[in-house]
Amino acid sequence: MRREAIDVRVALLGYGTVGAAVHRLLEEQGDEIERATGHRLRVVRALVRDTARERGFSPDAGVLTTDFAAVRDDPAIGLVAEVMGGLEPAGEYVLELLRGGTPVVTANKQLLARRGPELFEAAAAGAVQLRFEASVCAAIPVIKVLRESLVASNVHRVLGIVNGTTNFILSAMEAGSTYGEALAEAQRLGYAEADPAEDVGGLDAAAKTAILATVAFGSRVPVEWVDVEGIEGVTREHVAAARAMEMHVKLVARATLVDERVDVRVGPALVDSHHPLAAIEGAFNAVMLQGDAIREITLEGPGAGGLETASAVVADMVSIVGTTGTGFLQNDPVWRDLEQLPAGELTSPWYLRLEVEDRAGVLARLAHELAAEGVSVARLVQQPGDGHAVLHVVTHEAPQGGLERALAAIRSLPESRGGVSALPVVSDRGIEDLGWA
Ligand code: NAP
Numbered sequence: 001m002r003r004e005a006i007d008v009r010v011a012l013l014g015y016g017t018v019g020a021a022v023h024r025l026l027e028e029q030g031d032e033i034e035r036a037t038g039h040r041l042r043v044v045r046a047l048v049r050d051t052a053r054e055r056g057f058s059p060d061a062g063v064l065t066t067d068f069a070a071v072r073d074d075p076a077i078g079l080v081a082e083v084m085g086g087l088e089p090a091g092e093y094v095l096e097l098l099r100g101g102t103p104v105v106t107a108n109k110q111l112l113a114r115r116g117p118e119l120f121e122a123a124a125a126g127a128v129q130l131r132f133e134a135s136v137c138a139a140i141p142v143i144k145v146l147r148e149s150l151v152a153s154n155v156h157r158v159l160g161i162v163n164g165t166t167n168f169i170l171s172a173m174e175a176g177s178t179y180g181e182a183l184a185e186a187q188r189l190g191y192a193e194a195d196p197a198e199d200v201g202g203l204d205a206a207a208k209t210a211i212l213a214t215v216a217f218g219s220r221v222p223v224e225w226v227d228v229e230g231i232e233g234v235t236r237e238h239v240a241a242a243r244a245m246e247m248h249v250k251l252v253a254r255a256t257l258v259d260e261r262v263d264v265r266v267g268p269a270l271v272d273s274h275h276p277l278a279a280i281e282g283a284f285n286a287v288m289l290q291g292d293a294i295r296e297i298t299l300e301g302p303g304a305g306g307l308e309t310a311s312a313v314v315a316d317m318v319s320i321v322g323t324t325g326t327g328f329l330q331n332d333p334v335w336r337d338l339e340q341l342p343a344g345e346l347t348s349p350w351y352l353r354l355e356v357e358d359r360a361g362v363l364a365r366l367a368h369e370l371a372a373e374g375v376s377v378a379r380l381v382q383q384p385g386d387g388h389a390v391l392h393v394v395t396h397e398a399p400q401g402g403l404e405r406a407l408a409a410i411r412s413l414p415e416s417r418g419g420v421s422a423l424p425v426v427s428d429r430g431i432e433d434l435g436w437a
């Protein structure tokens with residue numbers, strides 16, 4: 001015999017792309033959620049800036065409010081989802097709710113990456129859960145997998161594409177769109193942040209990478225540790241050169257444990273077309289997790305979008321309802337205190353684009369500068385430029401510090417024409433297997 005459903009009164013902080021989709025999902029999937037959990041989640045309040053604004057999915061009269069106190073001071077509200085974004089006032093609101101004993105689900109990667117310790121302290125003080133699946137890779141359940149399924153797997157490397165907007169733009173550029181057209185379309189589809197500079201500048205991906213590294217390694221990884229570069233410097237020439245060498249330009253996030261020290265970085269990279277990340281197109285994301293017991297697990301799926309993100313928010317709500325109080329997990333995923341890998345020590349193969357004068361002896365001087373820093377060339381393609389030569393170079397594995405010193409020396413050569421750029425190459429196959437050695 002089925003028991004009467006237990007009502008859980010829910011409030012949303014924010015009713016935009018994600019908030020409205022959370023409400024819609026709770027309404028449309030209410031029966032399924034009730035069948036699975038015995039609970040009916042009802043949105044009774046939603047905090048916004050402007051209650052008069054036209055909304056795609058409209059709540060009942062009286063649900064929208066501009067007064068946070070209407071959420072905070074209602075003892076009947078059992079659960080809050082923070083889907084408004086920004087550091088303030090979202091941060092203070094979440095802290096107040098947690099300290100007051102209300103569990104919170106958040107999709108806010110900047111808030112979590114920048115104020116995680118305070119937030120988890122507040123959750124502990126209020127003896128409630130703070131869940132954040134939707135803050136990383138929207139629909140992909142990577143936080144749950146890392147915290148629960150892989151709890152005993154000693155994950156030591158995370159590699160992925162964690163921003164939907166930039167992947168959408170780079171895919172569109174490969175298909176012939178301009179950067180501006182592709183960004184406008186990503187905004188129209190609800191993928192981009194309120195300030196899209198966070199996406200294209202890599203800050204959104206940096207916050208997600210800091211969260212992933214923190215959870216994967218069980219040690220607080222501050223977002224300031226992430227070496228971050230966005231896609232603003234990626235040109236159609238880079239995209240075309242990558243395609244000519246059977247690679248794709250992607251904004252790649254990596255978190256690596258090197259001798260129990262942490263290296264975290266986000267930046268454009270050339271991804272070998274045989275690598276799993278090369279196939280990730282549009283607003284999709286993928287995260288590859290490598291660990292002792294599991295070897296490698298790749299999770300892939302929609303990385304942005306209202307309903308896609310709402311699916312993770314609702315899943316966290318259901319987890320909280322099903323595991324009352326602080327749940328079966330320690331709230332804060334951090335349990336140790338690792339150090340950061342010193343800058344420049346991480347090694348990678350590199351793609352170099354060098355514009356130089358096209359005359360005898362120039363190649364020898366470039367090779368000399370690279371060799372002086374122990375950087376060995378695996379592949380070299382020369383194209384004629386406008387009165388000069390464009391060299392596309394792929395190196396063997398080399399430390400970033402040595403590469404940067406070699407590039408500085410190359411930039412100051414009289415034969416250099418200024419256009420010097422470097423991107424890491426991502427490939428599971430060695431340079432030899434690529435047929436370039
Ligand atoms: P959005 O469409 O801009 O919606 C933001 C909502 O918050 C709006 O309803 C807005 O009110 C409300 N709001 C903002 N500042 C407020 C304030 N000071 N006081 C009261 N209400 C305020 O943003 P979104 O795309 O839904 O994203 C929300 C969060 O989810 C962000 O943290 C974002 O990083 C994260 N996220 C988004 C996606 C995605 O694909 N969009 C994916 C994963 C995670 P009004 O409606 O009145 O303006």
Ligand code: HSE
Pocket residue numbers: 135136137138162163164165166191192193199204303304305
């Ligand atoms: N703006 C983000 C992205 C939303 O494009 O990935 C998902 O967090």
